[in-house]
Amino acid sequence: SQTIHQWPATLVQPVGSPLSLECTVEGTSNPNLYWYRQAAGRGLQLLFYSVGIGQISSEVPQNLSASRPQDRQFILSSKKLLLSDSGFYLCAWSGGGSRAYEQYFGPGTRLTVT
Amino acid sequence: GQNIDQPTEMTATEGAIVQINCTYQTSGFNGLFWYQQHAGEAPTFLSYNVLDGLEEKGRFSSFLSRSKGYSYLLLKELQMKDSASYLCAVRSNDYKLSFGAGTTVTVRA
Numbered sequence: 001s002q003t004i005h006q007w008p009a010t011l012v013q014p015v016g017s018p019l020s021l022e023c024t025v026e027g028t029s030n031p032n033l034y035w036y037r038q039a040a041g042r043g044l045q046l047l048f049y050s051v052g053i054g055q056i057s058s059e060v061p062q063n064l065s066a067s068r069p070q071d072r073q074f075i076l077s078s079k080k081l082l083l084s085d086s087g088f089y090l091c092a093w094s095g096g097g098s099r100a101y102e103q104y105f106g107p108g109t110r111l112t113v114t
Numbered sequence: 115g116q117n118i119d120q121p122t123e124m125t126a127t128e129g130a131i132v133q134i135n136c137t138y139q140t141s142g143f144n145g146l147f148w149y150q151q152h153a154g155e156a157p158t159f160l161s162y163n164v165l166d167g168l169e170e171k172g173r174f175s176s177f178l179s180r181s182k183g184y185s186y187l188l189l190k191e192l193q194m195k196d197s198a199s200y201l202c203a204v205r206s207n208d209y210k211l212s213f214g215a216g217t218t219v220t221v222r223a
């Protein structure tokens with residue numbers, strides 16, 4: 001069966017510090033991968049998605065970036081965090097290509113920027 | 115662009131039925147999803163509709179009308195553990211999901 005891991009689970013970072021969140025998927029190959037952010041009491045905002053190694057699509061221009069160095073690894077980064085970057089960050093995967101039906105979410109990382 | 119609307123909150127009694135409506139206006143449509151999200155946790159997949167009609171999965175059912183841009187999630191025989199946020203999401207033709215803000219359902223004894 002497929003599993004998706006995210007770490008860390010929680011993170012408190014000062015404004016201006018860098019960020020690196022990691023997501024890995026097991027039990028599937030060539031998945032579509034996604035990064036979402038959920039602000040308190042709000043819906044999920046798609047940040048990035050990837051349909052293959054090195055292929056990243058950005059949905060919202062901001063100080064965040066994403067990379068996919070391996071087939072089942074997706075990394076979210078920032079060089080300098082802003083207060084507005086606080087939120088619940090969720091990684092998700094779906095089957096690739098025409099089988100891209102439902103998305104399955106990882107446990108999430110709760111980021112607080114102080 | 116995508117515009118997905120659902121009520122903010124709903125309250126119901128244990129054992130009752132609750133219907134959560136979702137209306138959408140999207141550029142491209144390739145399916146509608148419902149997710150359940152308990153407080154502090156990740157969303158979990160509930161249902162998927164791509165054709166008009168009703169899909170039933172146990173106590174949960176989901177309905178879709180593409181011509182009306184409308185869906186609902188029906189929760190029957192409510193249990194306390196059903197207290198959660200329910201997210202409506204629409205998949206555009208390139209497989210991205212756009213989510214509504216979610217409906218918080220509170221089940222009371």
